[in-house]
Structure formats: structure tokens, C-alpha cells
Amino acid sequence: MQDRYDPRAIEADAQKFWAERRSFHVTEDKARRKFYCLSMFPYPSGKLHMGHVRNYTIGDVLTRHHRMRGMNVLQPMGWDAFGLPAENAAMANKVPPAKWTRDNIAYMKQQLKSLGFALDWDRELATCDASYYRWNQWLFTRLFRKGLAYKKTGVVNWDPADQTVLANEQVIDGRGWRTGALVEKREIPMYFFRITHYAEELLAALEGMDGWPEQVKLMQKNWIGRSEGVRIGFEYALENQKKILWVFTTRADTLMGATFCAVAAEHPIALHAAKSSPQLAAFVEECRRGGVQEADLAKIEKKGMPTGVFCTHPISGEKLPVWVGNYVLMGYGEGAVMGVPAHDERDFAFALKYGLKIVQVIDVKDFSGTQWREGYVEPGRCIHSGKYDGLDFQASIDAIAADLKARGLGEKQVQWRLRDWGISRQRYWGCPVPIIHCPSCGDVPVPDQDLPVVLPEDLVPDGTGNPLNKLASFVNTTCPSCGRPAKRETDTMDTFVDSSWYFARFACPGQDTAMVDERARYWMAVDQYIGGIEHAILHLLYSRFFQRAMADEGLMPKELREPFTNLLTQGMVLAESYYTDADGRREWVNPADVAVERDAKGKITSAKRIRDGAPVAYDGIGTMSKSKNNGVDPQSLIEKYGADTARFYTMFASPPTHTLEWSDESVEGSFRFLKRVWAYCVKFKAGSAAADAESLRKATRYEIHSVLRQLNYDIDKHQLNTVASGAMKILNALERLEGFPEAAREGLQILLKVLSPITPHICHALWRELGFGEDIMREAWPDPDPAALVQDEIDYVVQVSGKTRGNVRVPRDADQPAIERLAAEAVKKYIGGKPVRRVVIVPGKLINIVV
RNA sequence: GCCGGGAUGGCGGAACUGGUAGACGCAGCGGACUCAAAAUCCGCCGGUGGCAACACCAUGUGGGUUCGAUUCCCUCUCCCGGCACCA
Numbered sequence: 051m052q053d054r055y056d057p058r059a060i061e062a063d064a065q066k067f068w069a070e071r072r073s074f075h076v077t078e079d080k081a082r083r084k085f086y087c088l089s090m091f092p093y094p095s096g097k098l099h100m101g102h103v104r105n106y107t108i109g110d111v112l113t114r115h116h117r118m119r120g121m122n123v124l125q126p127m128g129w130d131a132f133g134l135p136a137e138n139a140a141m142a143n144k145v146p147p148a149k150w151t152r153d154n155i156a157y158m159k160q161q162l163k164s165l166g167f168a169l170d171w172d173r174e175l176a177t178c179d180a181s182y183y184r185w186n187q188w189l190f191t192r193l194f195r196k197g198l199a200y201k202k203t204g205v206v207n208w209d210p211a212d213q214t215v216l217a218n219e220q221v222i223d224g225r226g227w228r229t230g231a232l233v234e235k236r237e238i239p240m241y242f243f244r245i246t247h248y249a250e251e252l253l254a255a256l257e258g259m260d261g262w263p264e265q266v267k268l269m270q271k272n273w274i275g276r277s278e279g280v281r282i283g284f285e286y287a288l289e290n291q292k293k294i295l296w297v298f299t300t301r302a303d304t305l306m307g308a309t310f311c312a313v314a315a316e317h318p319i320a321l322h323a324a325k326s327s328p329q330l331a332a333f334v335e336e337c338r339r340g341g342v343q344e345a346d347l348a349k350i351e352k353k354g355m356p357t358g359v360f361c362t363h364p365i366s367g368e369k370l371p372v373w374v375g376n377y378v379l380m381g382y383g384e385g386a387v388m389g390v391p392a393h394d395e396r397d398f399a400f401a402l403k404y405g406l407k408i409v410q411v412i413d414v415k416d417f418s419g420t421q422w423r424e425g426y427v428e429p430g431r432c433i434h435s436g437k438y439d440g441l442d443f444q445a446s447i448d449a450i451a452a453d454l455k456a457r458g459l460g461e462k463q464v465q466w467r468l469r470d471w472g473i474s475r476q477r478y479w480g481c482p483v484p485i486i487h488c489p490s491c492g493d494v495p496v497p498d499q500d501l502p503v504v505l506p507e508d509l510v511p512d513g514t515g516n517p518l519n520k521l522a523s524f525v526n527t528t529c530p531s532c533g534r535p536a537k538r539e540t541d542t543m544d545t546f547v548d549s550s551w552y553f554a555r556f557a558c559p560g561q562d563t564a565m566v567d568e569r570a571r572y573w574m575a576v577d578q579y580i581g582g583i584e585h586a587i588l589h590l591l592y593s594r595f596f597q598r599a600m601a602d603e604g605l606m607p608k609e610l611r612e613p614f615t616n617l618l619t620q621g622m623v624l625a626e627s628y629y630t631d632a633d634g635r636r637e638w639v640n641p642a643d644v645a646v647e648r649d650a651k652g653k654i655t656s657a658k659r660i661r662d663g664a665p666v667a668y669d670g671i672g673t674m675s676k677s678k679n680n681g682v683d684p685q686s687l688i689e690k691y692g693a694d695t696a697r698f699y700t701m702f703a704s705p706p707t708h709t710l711e712w713s714d715e716s717v718e719g720s721f722r723f724l725k726r727v728w729a730y731c732v733k734f735k736a737g738s739a740a741a742d743a744e745s746l747r748k749a750t751r752y753e754i755h756s757v758l759r760q761l762n763y764d765i766d767k768h769q770l771n772t773v774a775s776g777a778m779k780i781l782n783a784l785e786r787l788e789g790f791p792e793a794a795r796e797g798l799q800i801l802l803k804v805l806s807p808i809t810p811h812i813c814h815a816l817w818r819e820l821g822f823g824e825d826i827m828r829e830a831w832p833d834p835d836p837a838a839l840v841q842d843e844i845d846y847v848v849q850v851s852g853k854t855r856g857n858v859r860v861p862r863d864a865d866q867p868a869i870e871r872l873a874a875e876a877v878k879k880y881i882g883g884k885p886v887r888r889v890v891i892v893p894g895k896l897i898n899i900v901v
Numbered sequence: 902g903c904c905g906g907g908a909u910g911g912c913g914g915a916a917c918u919g920g921u922a923g924a925c926g927c928a929g930c931g932g933a934c935u936c937a938a939a940a941u942c943c944g945c946c947g948g949u950g951g952c953a954a955c956a957c958c959a960u961g962u963g964g965g966u967u968c969g970a971u972u973c974c975c976u977c978u979c980c981c982g983g984c985a986c987c988a
Contacts, residue, residue, distance in 0.1 A: 093988050134987060206986070217986040269905050269983075344984050348902035396902095468985095475986065545988070584982060586905075621907095622982075672981090702926075703913060709981075716913065716927050722941095723926080729941090763917070772915070775925035782925090847921045852969040854921045890968055896920050900968045 051735055051819045055728035057692025060815040065166055067814065073827065074125070074168045078572040082122040086573045087113045088553055090581030090589075091128045094154035094176075095135055098161045100623040100674060101582065103684045104700045104710060107808075108620060109580045110167045111701065111770055114807035117168070118831040124573055126556040127162065127169045129155050131178035132480045133545045134217060137511045140479075147479040148507035151178060161685065165693045166810055173559045177548035182555065183481040184502030185565040186547055190241075191484055191495035192603055198244045201493060204472045205381070207341040208236035214515040215476040221341040228513055233341045237316075240474035241483055241541070245595045249274055249466045251611075252594055261616030263707075266586045273587050275467025280451045282388065283459040284311055284361035284370065288322060295319065295361050295372065298383035298465050301393065303446040306435035307411035309401065310389040311361055312354060312375035317385045320374040323357035330355055330374065337376045352377045352400055364459040365450070366436075375400065383465055398422050411435050471592065473544040478509055478516050480542025488529035488536040497530050503538070516540055549589060550596035553579075553613060554606070566605055574606060579614040583707075586619060618706060618768055622673055625712040627680040628657060628666040638679035639666050642686075642714070671711055682712050694809035695721040701808050702774035723778060724812055727805070730784060731816045734798060740789030748838075750793045753783045754800060755838035761804055762833065770808070777805045800832045848873045849898040850880040858897075866891065873897040 052059075068074065078084075089109035092102055113125040129151075136147035143150070155176060162169065175182050193199040207216040209226035215238070220227045245252075253274045256267045280302035283294040295311060313319050315337035324331040333355045340346060352375065359372040377396065378387055391401035391408040399422070401408050410417050412430045417423070429443035438446045454460030474483060482503040484496035496503055506524060509517040518524050518540040529536040554566045557573035575597075581589075597613040600606050628639045639659050644666055646657045657666050674681040687696045699720040704710040761776035780801045787794050799822060806813035806826050817826035841862060846869065848856045858876040860869050870889055874881065877899065884901040891897050 090988095095988090130988070215986075219987045221986095265905060272904050273984085275904095342986085345902080348984085350902095471985080477986085544986070546985095549988085582982090582988095583906080584988085587983060588985065589988085624981090705914080708907085708914090711913065713913065713927070719927050725941095760917075771913090772925080775915080778925055849921080849969075852920095852967090857921080888968065890920090892920055896969090898920080898968055 051732060053732055055725045055812070057694060057724075057811070061164075061166060061693055061811040064811040064814040065163065067825075068166075068168075073825075074170050075172055076122060076124050076170055078569055079122045080572075082120065084573060085113075085116045085121040085123045085578070086553075086557075086576045087116065087123055087125045087578045088556070088576045088580070089125075089127075090579070090585065091130050091549070091552060092158065093130045093133060093135070094151055094158055096154050096157070098158055098684050100682055100684055100700070100710075100712065101620075103165065103696055104623055104706075105580060105582070105620055106162065106165065106167055107697045107700050108618065108706050108768075108770065109578075110697075110810075111773075111807040112578055112580070112768070113168050114810060114827065115765055115831065117827065118803070118807070118829060120830070123168075124173075124556070125167070125169055126173040127167070127171065128174055128552055128556065129176040129178075130545065130549050130552075131155065131176040132183075132542075132548055134219070134477070134479075136479045137477065140510050141513055144510055146508050146510055148178065151176075151479075161688075164688055165684075165697065168810075173556050175552065175555060175559075177481070177545070177552065178479075178505075180502045180504050181562060182552075183505075183548065185551075185555070186481045186543060187484040187496065187501050187503060188498065188565060189551075189600070189603070190543070190547075191498070191501075193243065193599060194241075194485075194495050198247060198599060199241055199473075200244065201239055201241055203237040204240040204242070204474070205235050205237055205342050206476075208234045210234060212514050214513070216341075218341065218343050221343070224340050224346070232339060235338050235340070235342055238476075240472045241485070242470040242472050243595070243599075245471045245592070246466060246468055248595055248598050249276070249468050251598065252468075252591065255594075255612060259612060262614075263617060263619055266583075266590070266617060266619060269586050270591055273468065273591065277465050277467070279463060279465055280447065280454065281384070281460055281463040282454060283364060284388070285364070285459070286319075286359055286361035286372065288319070288359070294459070295386055296384040297386045297388045298463060299388055300465075301390065302450045302460075303429065303432060303438075303441075303443050304390040304393045304411055305363075305365060305388070305450055306432070306438065307390045307392050307409045308363060308370065308388040309391060309407040309409055310371050310373055311386060312373045312378050312389055312400070313357070313386040314378040314380040315374055315376065316380040317374075317378075319357055319359055319372055319386075323359055323374075327358065330357065333374060337374070347377075347379070350376060352396065352403070354400060354404060364454055364457065371406075373404075381469060382467070392417070392419070393426055395422055395427065398426070409434065471544075471546075471595070473547055474541040475544055476516050476540075477542055478505075478511050478518055480545060481505070481548060482518075483539045483541050483543060485539040486527055486529055486536045487539060488532060488534065490534065491529050491531045491536075494529055494531050494536070500530065505542070516542075518542075546589060546592050550592045551600065553593075554597075554600070566600070570606060571610075574610055575612055576614045578616045578618065580618045580620060580706075583619040583621065590614070590617070620706050621704065621709040623710045623712060624671050625674050625680040625682060626671050627669040627678040629669055629678075630659065630664055630666050632664065640679050640681075641712070642682065674712075687717065691717065691721045692811070694724055694812050698724065698774060698809050701770045703771065705769055705771045707768075723781070724809060726785075727781060727801070727812065728816070730781065731798070731820060734790050734794065735820055737790045739795075740791045743791075746787070747791060747793045750783060750787060750797065751835070751838040752841065754780055754793075754797045755834040757783070758800055758804070758832060759834040759839065773804070774808060777801060777808070780804070802826060803829055803832050844894055846873060846894075847896045848877050849896065850877050851900050852898060853880075855880045869897065874899060 087109055089105050113123050117123045131151050136151050139150045140147045190199055207221050209216050209229055209231055211229035211231035221233050224233055226233055253276055277300050279298055279300035281298050283296050285294055315334045320334055324334045354373040354375040357372045360369040361372055363370055389397040391397045392410040393412055408419050411434050413433045414425050414428055414430050432438045432441050432446045451462050482505055484503045486494045488494055511517050525538050527536055527538050553576050554570045557570040558567045561567050593613050598611050601608050601610055626641050628644050630637050643660050644657050645660050659666050699717045703716055757776050757779045761773050764772045784794055784797050802813045802817055813826050843859050843861055846858050848858055855877040858872050860872050881901055886901055888900040
């Protein structure tokens with residue numbers, strides 16, 4: 051046995067051992083409980099970052115733990131390989147996205163292997179492979195025929211200089227990232243998935259999803275956004291024709307306080323009125339400016355302009371002005387709202403700004419009418435509302451809705467915030483939408499026998515749109531239904547389509563005649579899904595939609611409607627950033643190149659660049675990013691300390707769900723711990739067994755089994771940082787022992803077993819070196835021995851009036867009066883002569899004497 | 902702007918279901934070993950006052966519930982994630 055811990059050698063050995071035995075290859079086995087453990091697959095950006103290491107280590111620890119619990123565990127890996135960064139890299143380096151992507155995959159795969167993850171590589175897939183994306187296309191054609199996929203116009207960011215559609219990410223401060231031109235909104239035809247068909251179900255099912263964090267379910271619930279309200283019609287005349295302006299409101303009780311209506315700039319009333327008013331046309335044009343991001347739209351100054359059109363209040367018959375408002379969204383509800391300044395903050399500000407009438411109709415206190423007050427939106431009894439006066443929130447809504455319904459001017463309605471999912475992207479590096487546009491037959495889905503529509507892989511985009519548009523051999527085709535010349539759709543699919551079902555495909559390696567097969571029935575649903583909290587809404591909601599669409603298509607059992615039974619959302623990995631402002635130019639300095647100085651208490655006082663001693667300024671802590679040059683490369687970490695240290699550190703530093711703040715010194719500490727484990731085992735192997743003193747044996751076993759009990763509790767709730775510290779506590783207990791009695795042997799085996807999911811290589815090596823067995827991975831996970839946890843005496847905390855004043859040791863079988871007597875004796879001086887009002891006893895823990 | 906989350910020593914974090922705040926580790930300080938350094942090992946380590954015993958203060962802010970609050974409720978501040986074409 052080597053005296054020194056040499057991670058490089060033992061990690062290579064262990065990985066070879068697993069590879070030769072195909073240790074992580076799994077197949078369906080009806081006899082054992084299956085466990086499908088999945089981490090979100092990576093985008094092949096070039097090399098792994100710390101977020102990947104953390105994500106995949108969490109997944110690997112859970113995988114290995116469940117294996118040791120006797121389950122049939124599947125942990126696959128693949129590549130989310132389509133997307134924008136490949137096109138950017140292609141433009142920068144004049145390399146086709148396909149080559150760039152596949153080179154990255156090869157490199158990152160080797161990195162993942164060096165980390166020793168228990169992955170079944172036989173199931174590897176990349177979404178850019180035609181063998182994968184053909185099934186995107188196949189399912190699309192199925193949904194298209196069903197009407198679950200359809201075409202309509204959608205709004206996009208338009209760069210007028212490059213004449214191209216921009217991703218939100220490519221819009222910087224309202225301008226195109228390459229041209230600097232002011233971005234506009236533009237409507238173009240797109241394909242949509244009808245996710246709203248499942249809105250009700252996607253919402254209702256959240257209720258039973260106990261394995262998901264409340265926080266994520268709440269975000270999804272709010273995103274789907276079910277609201278009950280009333281659709282209300284305001285009559286108006288346009289060119290002598292009677293028309294109805296429909297609005298949706300959740301506050302029909304305030305209808306009698308409506309003093310205006312506002313429509314979106316794209317609303318027919320606005321467009322019509324703009325024809326005869328140059329000012330209004332200019333305002334509508336102004337609303338077109340800017341991108342489509344909701345965060346920006348919500349922050350712009352609320353502006354409006356009257357259309358000159360008046361509509362009729364459906365109850366009072368009063369004439370109300372119709373305004374165009376830049377805050378009204380065409381995509382939500384009817385693209386129009388009623389304005390009730392007295393009971394809506396936004397309407398209030400709008401009314402004050404433009405001198406519109408404010409009428410209070412709900413009995414809220416302190417209504418001043420000149421300044422917005424908290425509480426104006428609170429529901430209450432109706433006032434100044436004619437026949438509705440005195441009715442409360444629900445009663446007034448019921449009465450108003452009934453009256454409107456009787457006159458054909460409204461009814462109760464359920465409205466969803468959720469919008470259908472636009473999947474068309476005017477980009478090259480993605481899955482082609484399998485549609486052929488025929489002048490006589492219209493949009494024809496590509497027939498099954500012609501799938502896949504293969505993406506040509508040798509194009510290099512130039513930033514002015516999708517190069518597929520210019521590729522005649524791709525575009526020109528014949529109509530599958532009439533045989534005449536036709537054009538192929540050149541839009542590709544949103545990459546979220548690729549990632550909405552990959553987990554099902556992992557179950558079916560080698561299947562080339564179907565999207566999924568019966569093996570998916572064995573493995574699905576994913577028992578444990580792990581990934582970043584940033585995916586809490588979109589990816590996870592789209593996957594839930596896909597699972598339903600696939601089940602309803604007969605691809606999976608109809609009742610299997612949720613893809614992920616348990617979800618763990620990991621926190622981000624953050625790092626400090628530093629910069630110098632030498633000669634007026636800010637230069638970001640990587641934390642690895644910075645030396646900090648501390649005062650006597652260890653507080654940081656200053657920082658310098660190691661290379662030249664130049665003082666650097668601290669910029670705080672944030673996500674690792676290229677722009678701030680604060681990324682920590684996992685590769686250098688693995689090379690310096692080995693995979694086990696990298697794995698241990700990422701588990702120990704922070705609970706999986708919290709952010710992790712990078713610290714080089716703490717990495718050092720993790721390495722030191724593994725060295726101590728190795729050194730202890732070297733001594734253990736050389737030492738001779740000592741006799742167990744009964745008391746020593748009992749105390750040590752109590753200590754180790756107590757830690758084990760807590761550790762098992764922690765690992766079951768995925769609090770892996772305290773699992774790591776539990777392992778440290780066990781080593782501390784072992785090192786306190788004199789010699790190596792039987793209790794040490796038992797404790798050491800427990801230590802190696804509980805540590806092995808986190809640091810599998812070193813545990814594999816030590817298990818074999820010490821002759822404990824051939825393969826620690828095949829050992830059963832340890833449980834605490836109840837006999838070891840029984841104590842003869844119990845320590846109680848004694849409080850006087852809630853303040854801790856002492857401890858008292860009482861025999862296990864002491865009765866309550868005896869405990870009270872011992873406790874009172876222990877804190878006699880704090881009680882003094884004061885009368886005892888009450889004694890609170892928490893069994894096994896604490897006594898509080900209230901005086 | 903809207904939705905969700907977070908804040909505990911110099912730092913990362915722990916505290917089982919409301920029950921000793923600071924486990925485990927990092928940094929720091931002191932010591933051992935060494936010609937010396939590294940490595941390793943031992944001790945100390947929230948703040949204030951005190952020779953000490955000990956006392957008081959302390960879990961972002963302000964309030965509340967409770968015998969007892971880091972934990973539950975309300976208020977505010979700051980930070981982070983998402984907002985539908987980044988993945």
C-alpha cells in the first residue's frame with residue numbers, strides 16, 4: 051500500500067476497473083426496484099464549468115447511494131447540442147456549427163469520464179443527430195394533424211439593418227447587438243404548440259407532485275396563471291357599423307367605476323383610428339419600437355393617446371373614451387382593458403396623467419383621489435354603483451355578470467396567463483420544421499417515409515439570417531400531396547423542443563423505428579431529476595406538456611403524465627471577481643491570479659495580482675462569467691487535486707439547493723481530509739488489533755452510529771453537505787481512539803461506505819487495500835445499530851425562564867419528578883428563593899423551569 | 902414592473918418537528934516537529950466588560966405570538982433566479 055495519497059493513480063485504476071466490468075451498464079430488471087436518476091444534460095459549450103461538476107456530482111452521489119440500497123439505477127448522459135452559441139462560434143471562427151459542437155462533445159465527454167461518474171454511456175445521445183431529431187419532426191407532424199401544433203403570427207425582435215430576427219439575448223439596450231440599430235417588433239408566421247390545451251391539467255396536477263419543491267410548483271402555478279373573471283362588451287360604432295369592444299377583468303365589481311377603455315397599439319380600433327390621425331399613427335409606430343421582452347415592456351413609461359372613438363358603458367350607458375395604451379398587451383386576454391382609476395394603481399396613474407375621470411365605487415377607507423393609497427385595490431362593498439350598492443365582492447360580480455349575460459354583453463370567463471408555445475426559430479443550427487409549403491395544397495407535413503428532414507451540416511451562418519434560406523437544394527422540393535414544385539420550411543425548432551423528451555429517449559438506445567418503445571414504460575418516470583433553478587418554469591413546464599402529448603399519442607401509458615417524480619433544483623456556483631483600473635481601462639483579473647492580505651482576525655484587507663503585485667479592487671460575488679473573468683476551470687482542479695477532491699468540495703461547501711461560493715482554500719481543506727482518510731487507513735493496515743475496553747467500545751459505537759443515523763436522515767433529504775461533514779465526524783471519532791480495536795474496524799467500514807458515493811475512487815482503492823472486499827460499490831449501505839444508540843444516562847439542558855443555565859445527567863429510567871429534582875438542584879442559584887410557576891420538560895432533551 | 906427565493910462569526914455553512922446558536926470545515930493566532938521550509942500534529946478562536954468565576958449583547962431591519970424563536974406571523978432593506986427567441 052502506498053504511504054501517500056496519490057489521486058492520479060488510484061482514480062485511473064478505479065475508472066479502468068469500472069470500465070472493464072461495465073459497472074454502470076444497466077438493463078430492465080423487473081425483479082428489482084428501478085431508479086432513474088437524471089441530471090439535466092449539458093449544452094456542449096466547450097468545456098465543463100463548475101455548475102456542471104456540481105450538478106453531476108449531486109446526481110452521481112444519489113445514483114451510487116441508491117445502487118447501494120439495492121435498486122436498479124439508470125444514470126444516462128447526453129448533449130443538448132443545438133443552439134445559438136454554435137452559430138456565434140461559427141461566425142467568429144468560420145467553422146460550421148456541427149464541427150464546433152461535435153469537437154466540444156468529444157472534449158467534454160472525456161472530462162466527464164475523468165470525474166468518475168457512474169454513467170451508462172451506452173445510452174449517449176446528441177440532439178443534433180438526425181437519429182434523435184427525426185422524432186421531434188415525427189411527433190410534430192402528429193401534433194400538427196391533431197391541431198396541437200398550428201400556424202399563426204407571432205411577434206419577434208426585428209433588426210431593420212440586418213433584416214433579421216433577433217433572440218432576446220441579442221437585443222442590448224433596445225438595439226441589435228451587431229448593428230446597433232433600434233430594434234422593432236414585427237409579426238411573422240410561426241408554428242405553435244397548443245400547450246394551453248393542457249393548461250387546466252398542468253395546473254391541477256401540481257397539487258399531487260409531492261416530490262417537487264414548493265417554490266417551483268408555486269412559480270409554475272403563477273406562470274400558468276388561472277384567473278376567474280368576466281368578459282365585458284362595450285358597444286361602439288365604426289363607420290356606422292355597430293361593434294363590440296371586449297375586455298376581460300377580474301374586477302367586474304368595479305365596473306361602475308370604469309371611466310375609459312384602453313386598447314393595445316395593435317388592436318383593430320387603434321389601427322383604424324391611426325388611418326385618419328397622423329399623431330395617433332406616430333404613437334402606434336412608437337409602440338412598435340423596442341423589443342418584445344416582458345421585463346422591458348413592464349418598465350417603460352405608461353403612455354397613451356385617445357383614439358377619438360367612444361364606447362358605451364354596458365350598464366350605465368355612459369360614453370367612455372377609448373385610448374391606446376402602450377401598457378396593454380395584445381397577447382393577453384382581448385388586447386383591451388377597462389380603466390377603473392379608483393381601484394387599479396396603473397389606471398390611477400394613467401388617469402391623473404391624462405386628466406381622466408376618477409370615480410370611487412368600492413367602500414375603502416381614506417380615499418383621497420389625488421394620491422395612490424395602499425388598500426384602494428382591496429375588495430369591499432359597492433358604493434356609487436346604483437342597484438349594486440351594498441353588495442360585496444362576489445355578490446356584485448355575480449349580479450353584474452348575470453345582467454351582462456342577459457343583454458349579450460358579457461359572461462363569466464376563465465382566463466389563462468399561459469400562452470401557446472411558439473417553436474419557430476429563424477435560425478440554422480436546429481431541428482428543421484418538417485413542413486412543405488405548396489402553392490396549391492398549403493402547409494403539408496412531411497410524410498413519415500421522407501423523415502428525417504436532414505439539416506445540411508456544412509453551412510456557416512453570417513449573422514444576416516438563416517443560411518438555409520439561400521440553399522436552393524434544401525428549399526426547393528416537391529409537394530408530397532400533389533407532386534408539384536414546392537418550398538421547404540427553413541425555420542428550425544426552439545431547442546426547448548429537443549430537451550422536452552430526451553429523458554424518454556435515454557430509455558430506448560438503438561431504437562430506430564420508433565420515437566420510444568416499451569423500455570420507456572419500465573424506466574419512466576424519472577425518479578430523481580436534478581438541475582438548475584433557472585429551469586424552474588420553461589424547460590420543466592414544456593417537458594410536462596410533452597409527456598402528456600406523448601402519452602395521449604399512445605407512446606407511453608396514458609396515466610403516466612408527469613415526467614419527473616422528484617425534482618432537486620441546485621443553486622448557482624458563484625465566485626468573487628476582481629479588477630484593476632490601470633491606465634483608465636478596466637481589466638478583470640481571475641481570482642486564481644489574486645493574492646489577498648488579511649488582518650489578525652482573518653478579515654481581508656487588500657488584494658494584489660500575483661504576477662506583478664498590482665493592487666486589485668474587489669467587485670463582490672456573482673455568477674462565473676467570461677465578462678468578469680472569474681470562472682474557475684474544473685480541469686485545473688482535477689489535475690491538481692484529483693476528481694475526488696473536486697467532488698468532495700462541491701458537496702461539502704454548500705447544500706445542493708443553495709448557491710455555492712467558490713473558495714480555493716476550502717478546496718485545499720477537502721484535499722487535506724482525503725489525505726487524512728488515506729493516512730488513517732495506512733496506519734490501520736499496519737497496526738495490530740487492540741482489545742476493546744467495554745466503555746470505550748460503547749462510547750465510540752454510540753458516537754459513530756449517532757452520526758450515521760443523522761447522515762442517513764440527511765442523505766434521504768439530499769442535504770449532502772452534512773453527509774460530507776458526517777463522514778468527517780466519523781474520521782475524527784476514529785482518530786480519537788487509541789489503537790485499532792474492533793470498533794475501529796466497524797467504524798472504518800462505515801466511513802468508507804458512506805463516503806464512497808461522494809469520493810468513489812479513494813474508497814474503491816482503500817476497500818480493496820484493506821481486504822474488506824473486491825468492490826465497495828456492491829456493498830450494502832449501512833444502517834445504524836439500534837443497540838449502539840441506547841445510552842445509560844441522558845444529558846438534559848436546564849433552562850430557567852427560557853435562559854440556558856446548566857446541564858444535568860440523569861439515568862435513562864429516571865421518572866419525571868426525579869428529573870425535575872435533579873434539574874432544580876443543578877440551577878439552584880438561578881432560582882434563588884423565587885417560586886416555580888411552571889416546569890416544561892422536553893423528553894430526552896431539555897427542562898425549562900419558569901420562575 | 903411582475904413571480905419565486907435568500908440573508909446566521911473574518912469566510913462556507915450547522916441547528917432533528919419551536920428546545921444549549923455557531924456542528925463540520927476554511928482563514929487567523931499560539932505551540933510541537935525541522936538547520937529551515939513545506940507537509941503533518943496539538944491548542945485557541947462570535948462581540949463587549951472582567952484577573953477570574955461570570956455577566957450582558959448577538960442569527961439583515963423593526964415589531965408580534967410563545968415558558969422558549971435562526972425556525973411561526975407582519976413590516977422594511979439589500980442580494981440572487983425567472984419573465985416566454987440564452988440554455
